[in-house]
Amino acid sequence: SKWNLPPGPKKLPIIGNLHQRQELNPRNRRSLSQKYGPVVLLRFGFVPVVVISSKEAAEEVLKIHDLECCSRPETARTRAISYNFKDIGFAPYGEEWRVMRKLSVVELFSAKKLQSFRYIREEENDLLVKKLSELALSRSSVNIKKTLYTLVGSIVFRIAFGINLHECEFIDEDNIADLVHKSELATGTSILSDSFPGRIGRFIDLISGQKKRLESGLLELDTFFQNILDDHIKHDRTVRESSDIIDVMINMMKKQDKDGNSIKLTTDHLKGMISDIFLAGVSTSASTMIWAMTELIRNPRVMKKVQDEIRTTLGEKKERIEEQDLNKLHYFKLMVKEAFRLHPAAPLLLPRETFSHIKIQGYDIPAKTQLLINAYAIARDPKQWTNPDEFNPDRFLDSSIDYRGLNFELLPFGSGRRICPGMSLGITLVELGLLNLLYFFDWGLLENEAFDKIISNNEVAFDLVQVVRH
Numbered sequence: 001s002k003w004n005l006p007p008g009p010k011k012l013p014i015i016g017n018l019h020q021r022q023e024l025n026p027r028n029r030r031s032l033s034q035k036y037g038p039v040v041l042l043r044f045g046f047v048p049v050v051v052i053s054s055k056e057a058a059e060e061v062l063k064i065h066d067l068e069c070c071s072r073p074e075t076a077r078t079r080a081i082s083y084n085f086k087d088i089g090f091a092p093y094g095e096e097w098r099v100m101r102k103l104s105v106v107e108l109f110s111a112k113k114l115q116s117f118r119y120i121r122e123e124e125n126d127l128l129v130k131k132l133s134e135l136a137l138s139r140s141s142v143n144i145k146k147t148l149y150t151l152v153g154s155i156v157f158r159i160a161f162g163i164n165l166h167e168c169e170f171i172d173e174d175n176i177a178d179l180v181h182k183s184e185l186a187t188g189t190s191i192l193s194d195s196f197p198g199r200i201g202r203f204i205d206l207i208s209g210q211k212k213r214l215e216s217g218l219l220e221l222d223t224f225f226q227n228i229l230d231d232h233i234k235h236d237r238t239v240r241e242s243s244d245i246i247d248v249m250i251n252m253m254k255k256q257d258k259d260g261n262s263i264k265l266t267t268d269h270l271k272g273m274i275s276d277i278f279l280a281g282v283s284t285s286a287s288t289m290i291w292a293m294t295e296l297i298r299n300p301r302v303m304k305k306v307q308d309e310i311r312t313t314l315g316e317k318k319e320r321i322e323e324q325d326l327n328k329l330h331y332f333k334l335m336v337k338e339a340f341r342l343h344p345a346a347p348l349l350l351p352r353e354t355f356s357h358i359k360i361q362g363y364d365i366p367a368k369t370q371l372l373i374n375a376y377a378i379a380r381d382p383k384q385w386t387n388p389d390e391f392n393p394d395r396f397l398d399s400s401i402d403y404r405g406l407n408f409e410l411l412p413f414g415s416g417r418r419i420c421p422g423m424s425l426g427i428t429l430v431e432l433g434l435l436n437l438l439y440f441f442d443w444g445l446l447e448n449e450a451f452d453k454i455i456s457n458n459e460v461a462f463d464l465v466q467v468v469r470h
């Protein structure tokens with residue numbers, strides 16, 4: 001070829017590197033760059049995929065190309081999750097994406113909205129502290145995973161959907177973690193037409209039952225979204241003062257014939273928005289908190305340093321934590337940053353696709369190539385980080401590296417045009433939740449539990465822990 005294509009593993013006829021998909025699993029996430037360098041070309045069936053694993057290459061993509069020549073790929077799987085690309089996360093770049101993203105920023109993520117929902121976050125954290133105190137008194141263990149999914153779910157549901165999860169008729173508050181897990185399994189179903197676009201791929205998915213598997217996996221989720229929607233329509237909450245983002249969208253739909261908006265909102269847009277908020281908002285924040293607690297229990301030196309700072313700075317006798325307490329803490333925030341570094345909730349960000357020919361680090365990348373930014377490998381790159389696998393917040397004591405999309409060695413929220421719009425909310429959820437857990441309680445493993453048993457392959461954090469009221 002006249003092109004200088006990136007290196008990569010040998011490709012088999014037709015299937016290309018499909019048999020090597022596991023190279024992108026958490027356990028192997030750094031093996032590709034170790035073998036082939038920071039820009040690696042794979043081919044999954046007919047689809048070329050470039051994996052980016054260095055700070056420099058990521059900066060080139062996110063700072064330059066993201067604006068000019070990248071969008072999201074349109075695959076069968078993302079079509080199903082995103083209600084025909086009527087959401088924010090998987091919508092191709094264009095007017096529909098712009099309108100939906102702007103709506104989410106104005107109605108949910110702006111500084112004003114963030115501030116006005118502060119009391120909800122504090123109230124839900126107070127409820128959690130009360131619940132954990134009772135468990136500590138009765139010396140029961142805590143299922144930290146369920147607990148934190150419920151905490152984040154209850155906040156996000158109140159803020160975004162005006163729904164009180166503790167009294168909700170159509171979902172049990174303890175089932176949020178299960179529902180997210182089931183939807184992750186469904187969205188992880190391998191779909192052949194994603195690698196072999198066109199009739200043949202679709203036909204094989206149809207006769208092999210994979211299409212049906214994906215659809216039936218997403219059915220429970222769709223029923224859940226429909227319930228949220230029905231709840232809004234039934235109570236006609238658009239007339240209330242405190243309408244949420246779904247009320248606003250329903251109202252826009254009612255008036256759109258008269259208003260002549262640039263896009264026509266449909267039920268798919270409503271469900272796409274609900275799906276994004278639920279799937280992108282809940283598990284990301286909850287899993288970051290679970291990992292932070294896992295690392296703290298595994299590293300007693302850091303746990304002590306963080307808790308000493310918190311309890312000395314805030315005093316021993318606080319009845320409740322307020323969000324402004326977060327501004328008084330320094331080492332605590334570095335600990336959160338370290339958790340974001342070691343355990344990015346979206347390790348490959350969300351996929352991008354080039355719509356014209358570009359160059360990355362001197363390599364030619366043709367149009368219609370998928371780009372995966374390996375934020376996990378970049379955040380553990382030994383060229384950037386000393387002892388990269390170690391959980392050590394002290395590394396940030398003399399460093400100005402931040403995680404809000406401007407430093408390309410640390411990208412838990414992505415960067416560029418498609419950077420996470422819920423970043424500020426996500427950071428506050430994680431920080432406030434962790435501060436409550438660490439101020440009021442001491443944490444430990446159950447007797448007889450060992451870390452090698454509960455953390456396998458860096459993929460899962462533990463469930464059950466012991467909690468003692470401080």
Ligand code: HEM
Nearest residue numbers: 089280281284285345346349350413414415418420422426
């Ligand atoms: C700790 C919490 C969170 C983390 C680590 C996180 C991470 C991410 C990442 C890595 C992306 C992809 C960015 C890219 O491709 O460059 C993303 C996108 C997105 N996130 Fe978050 N997120 C968090 C919280 C939230 C919350 C709370 C919400 C909403 C309630 C949310 C909504 C979204 C949406 C809608 C997108 C798609 C943006 C687009 O494509 O334009 N996220 N997030």
